[in-house]
């Protein structure tokens with residue numbers, strides 16, 4: 487990549503150091519040095535171990551378990567950088583925490599995604615760089631600039647290497663219809679849509695209908711994330727029962743919470759293509775999962791932010 491001015495620094499929280507390292511390798515700079523000490527009362531001390539005065543600093547931290555720990559670690563790091571006189575600090579959060587808590591759809595609950603946005607700004611973030619927000623309006627929660635990247639072009643570029651002659655893109659739920667349309671357009675494939683009904687907060691996401699032609703087809707389910715896997719595994723059975731030839735899935739965020747990894751092994755979902763916005767524990771990996779690195783996209787976006795060029799043009 488192009489040589490950069492020396493005042494760009496990238497630091498990593500403890501959530502996904504491998505991704506931060508890959509981003510640095512793409513940019514061609516060493517990972518910034520910081521140390522963390524945990525006291526017996528569980529307080530954290532984070533110290534930036536190199537000069538960042540007047541530097542353009544990026545901190546990579548994603549929302550994976552232990553989630554609360556990682557959030558607090560990021561907030562303390564941002565504060566440390568501010569007090570170390572960094573010129574500008576960007577929180578790079580590939581998978582945004584609490585993104586599903588984006589509305590007050592029950593009485594007396596928090597809009598936690600909005601709270602996260604406020605906490606980031608209060609802690610010292612001047613900007614946020616994130617990927618595939620659960621709902622695009624979360625961008626509006628920020629009082630600071632927030633750039634949202636998408637993993638869809640990279641997933642499509644990978645999928646184009648496969649034989650897609652009998653494939654139909656299937657949106658795993660109505661909320662995913664717009665993104666599924668992007669997959670269908672980029673891959674020049676037909677689109678079908680599952681009408682999913684969720685009953686309560688748990689895994690009870692049940693497909694009710696499918697709109698579109700899936701009989702005899704290789705269905706490619708697309709979604710922004712796989713959490714418990716309820717959505718994708720139920721959709722897989724639903725599509726196979728209605729005559730689909732095979733079902734695979736392409737998803738940006740591999741949350742893989744609860745028993746998702748185990749269920750994936752047992753499911754009839756043929757293959758799961760995901761990105762590395764979250765680390766996947768070794769025990770959760772299987773031959774069904776293919777992980778695509780988005781480090782090149784993140785590195786390019788960081789360099790564009792650093793030199794003041796357009797970020798949105800990267801994805802048009």
Ligand code: R5P
Nearest residue numbers: 710711712713714715716717
């Ligand atoms: C829902 O609105 C999202 O697009 C995903 O379908 C959902 O978050 C996946 O969750 P799970 O894997 O637990 O069904």
